[in-house]
Structure formats: structure tokens, C-alpha cells
Amino acid sequence: MTDSQYLTEARNLGTGSFSRRSALTGLAAFGALALAGCQTGPSSDDDAANDAQGDFPRTVEHAYGSTTIDEAPQRVATIAWVNQDVVLALGVVPVGMAATDFGGNDNQSTDWFDDALAENSGEVPTKWSETDGLDFQAIAAAEPDLIVGVYSGMTEEDYNRLSEIADTIAPPKDTAAFGAAWDETTRMIGQALGRDDQAEDLISSVEEQLSQAAEENPQLEGKTFIYGTVDPSAEEQISIYTDVDNRPRFLKALGMEQAPVVVEAEGEQPDAFFIGWSPERADELESDVLVSWAADESARDAIESDDLLNKIPAVANDRLVLQTDGQETLSVSAASPLSIPWAIQNVVPQIAQVLAPTESASPTA
Known part of the structure; x- marks a missing residue:
């Protein structure tokens, strides 16, 4: 972008x-x-x-x-x-x-x-x-x-x-x-x-509040993320925020890691806030979670029903966090000493929930 x-x-x-x-x-x-x-x-x-x-x-x-x-x-x-x-x-x-x-x-x-x-x-x-x-x-x-x-x-x-x-x-x-x-x-x-x-x-x-949030949500530690916009109706259907942007900075402060595929792509555009990504390569966007934003929840259905976008691994694995509340988006994208505590209360739980470990089946005798 x-x-x-x-x-x-x-x-x-x-x-x-x-x-x-x-x-x-x-x-x-x-x-x-x-x-x-x-x-x-x-x-x-x-x-x-x-x-x-x-x-x-x-x-x-x-x-x-x-x-x-x-x-x-x-x-x-x-x-x-x-x-x-x-x-x-x-x-x-x-x-x-x-x-x-x-x-x-x-x-x-x-x-x-x-x-x-x-x-x-x-x-x-x-x-x-x-x-x-x-x-x-x-x-x-x-x-x-x-x-x-x-x-x-x-x-x-x-x-x-x-x-x-x-x-x-x-x-x-x-x-x-x-x-x-x-x-x-x-x-x-x-x-x-x-x-x-x-x-x-x-x-x-x-x-200190960020550190406490990380301690209270240990499932975030070391998990890979992609923070971006995924929109089938947009001219550029996939845009990914780089480490220059506040959104990845926020998740990294919680102990998470930028997905390796993004880190590699960032090296080619070190000063860019965004990197565009071809939908034809959506399956390469490997990460534990994908965080995106949209005007309303209908965007989730559009993403999941798109023949290319639904191949994003986090989408296929039901690990898409879709922010549809403007304040949730703003609290992280325009991070400040006032918005970060608010984001810890309102945004972090959504990400932690999709990364929460599932109970494994009881072993058989």
C-alpha cells in the first residue's frame, strides 16, 4: 500500500x-x-x-x-x-x-x-x-x-x-x-x-498494565499474529500492518510475535505501514491468529465464503478476530496511554479467547 x-x-x-x-x-x-x-x-x-x-x-x-x-x-x-x-x-x-x-x-x-x-x-x-x-x-x-x-x-x-x-x-x-x-x-x-x-x-x-495483561493471558505468549485488513469488496483485498504500525506493536507488547511470512515481506519494504498481499497467495499467510476490522459482522461471512480468502490458515482454523466496533479499532491503531488500558479490557479478551487451549480428549485405557 x-x-x-x-x-x-x-x-x-x-x-x-x-x-x-x-x-x-x-x-x-x-x-x-x-x-x-x-x-x-x-x-x-x-x-x-x-x-x-x-x-x-x-x-x-x-x-x-x-x-x-x-x-x-x-x-x-x-x-x-x-x-x-x-x-x-x-x-x-x-x-x-x-x-x-x-x-x-x-x-x-x-x-x-x-x-x-x-x-x-x-x-x-x-x-x-x-x-x-x-x-x-x-x-x-x-x-x-x-x-x-x-x-x-x-x-x-x-x-x-x-x-x-x-x-x-x-x-x-x-x-x-x-x-x-x-x-x-x-x-x-x-x-x-x-x-x-x-x-x-x-x-x-x-x-506494567501490558505486562500484567500478558501474565493473565499466557496463551498469547509466543503466538504468531497477522494484523491487517481482509475485505473481499476492496480493491486491495488483503493489506497487512507491519512493525512500523501501532497494531503489531501492541500485540508484541503482550508477548506475541509477528508472523514469519510478514517479517520476511517487511524486509522488502522497511518503511511501509502496510504491505499488500495477493489473494492468490492467501494460503501462505500462516499465523496462529488473524486480527482484522470491518464495518459490521457480515464481513466475516464474506471472507469465509470467498474461495481465496478462506484459505488464509487463521480463517480456515476459525481464528479470525474481526473488530466491528470503531473504538476497538481506534484504541489499538491510535494507541495512547489512555486507550491502551481500555484496549486491554476490551480487545485483548477477544484475541485471548480464540487462542485459548482446547481441552484434549481423555486418553483411552
């Missing part, structure tokens, strides 16, 4: 920026961090907020150079997705953010973001749609003093225009569009907010 095709899908999978069970259980380990200085714009408790922040000015390096932030940000706006989760998890309520136009809830947000916002009694941020690109006018109207786009497809032209509005943090150097890992995103945003220590604590908390 080409970069342009990936970015088209990115627009459909997230807030559209190129531009449920509660997540509070997962947030409990670091909820105190957010409570110690949560703010939206200027606060009446500025001293408490500033106690949680490091020294300023500070400079953040990114793909388009560097940004020096003279004072602790008071009004933070975010673009794309993931960024708003990290900002909130670090104790700052964004004044503005992109609406979650696909994969979100009725609030054009996500359950995990809304739960964290409610936990912190924060005001609902202003939202704008980014399905047709960045809305510079709406971003400016939010009057931010910092714009965060670490996880995004921000171009240099976008960066220059955003920088005219406020200090802007672009994606990391040498990272593809929407390619920043959740922990790297968290560290970089923590640096911009002057909350480096909180960012490290947050990362450690999420990593």
Missing part, C-alpha cells in the same frame, strides 16, 4: 486528521498525576499547576527543526489523534482538539478520553473536524499558546502555518506520518509541557 493510501485510511480510522467499558480502572495507577495540576487555560490554582512542571524556557527537537517554549503552556490545542489523550493523561485539559469523526462515540470523542475528562472535572474541549484537512481557523479561534501534533501527518507547510498561530510541536525526526510510538509521543509531549517525570511515570504504569 502506498503512503497516500495509508494516509487515506488514516483519515478514515481516526479523527480524520491529516489533516465501552470504562478506562478509569486502567487510569487508576496514574490518576493522581492528572489530578495534580489538571487545567484548561489559565487556572485559579496556578501555583499548584506550576509545581507539576519543570523549568522553562525549554526546547523540543522535532522533524521540522526545534521549538522553544518560553513559559509553561496554559492553553494547549491538539491536532490529529493520540495527542489529546497524552496531554490529558499528563494533567492538562486541551482547550481544543480534533473531533473523532470515525471510530468515536456520540460525543465525537472516545470513551477513554471522556472518562479521564470526567475524572478530572475538566471542561469539554472545543472540537473541529479534520476530515478535509487541518482547520487552521478553528485552531486559531481556540487561542492556544501551544499546538501539539507529535502523532500526526503534519507536513512542513502545516507546521509553518500552525507556528504562526502558536508554538507548535511537530512529529519526531525520521518518523513516518502517524508513525510515532505511544511512548515516544508521551515523552515528547511531556517535555513540551514541562512534565517529563510525569511522562516517565505514565509510561511505566502503562507498561
